[in-house]
Amino acid sequence: MKQIPLLFALLAFSCVSAAEVPAQPIAKKGALIFSDDFARAELGDKWKVTTPTFVIADGVLRCSQTKAGHGAVGRVDIGLKDLVLELKFRFAGANSINVVCNDRAWKDSHGSHICRVSLSPKGIMLGDDKERWSHAVEEMRKDPARKAEVEKRTAGRSVTIPMKLEPARWYRLTMEIVGDEMRVSLDDKAVGWLQSSGIAHPIKSDFHFTVSGNATQFALFDDVRVWAAEVAKAK
16 A cells, blocks of 8 residues: 655645535444554564564554655554444654544545545644545656646645644554544544545545554554444534
């Protein structure tokens, strides 16, 4: 699976104002279908690590890129359409963290990606990967003469929220995905929202983390939980 660098993910973006972000949750939590607090010594079979390196250290998941040209990737199967994904994260030198939902049976987008949240020390990006990274759009990008067509096809498929994320601080990230909407909160404060058709893809077979940097630049994770979800009664 080829990684989409964060830089490219930010090439065609729109910014979202705080006023546009729903103040109330858009998703109601249902059954808890995955939980991991990393209170063990070995990673075991909960995570499928496709690109190293993921290890448990001091009761948290520690991830670093040790393969040249590709971030570290660890995946969890979930099999949901609508979901709430919550986790704690901390930058410990890593350049970027991607939290990506995929459908491995879907072959019409780059890497079978459906949607993502990208995190860097400079901000957060929400993206509809199904549409902005479809194979049709990728082909268009190869032709400079089709730049305007690419921009039209990908308009509104991502939003970027500039903010400073402190490397030494733990944050709690909440991703709510219901229908064609994705809402993101940090420490219970809503910071981003995206409505785009690809988000409503009927199944997210799994989610994965991608961590970019080098062997000495870590990202740390803890208390990862995923719930099945339904639309909240009031937004």
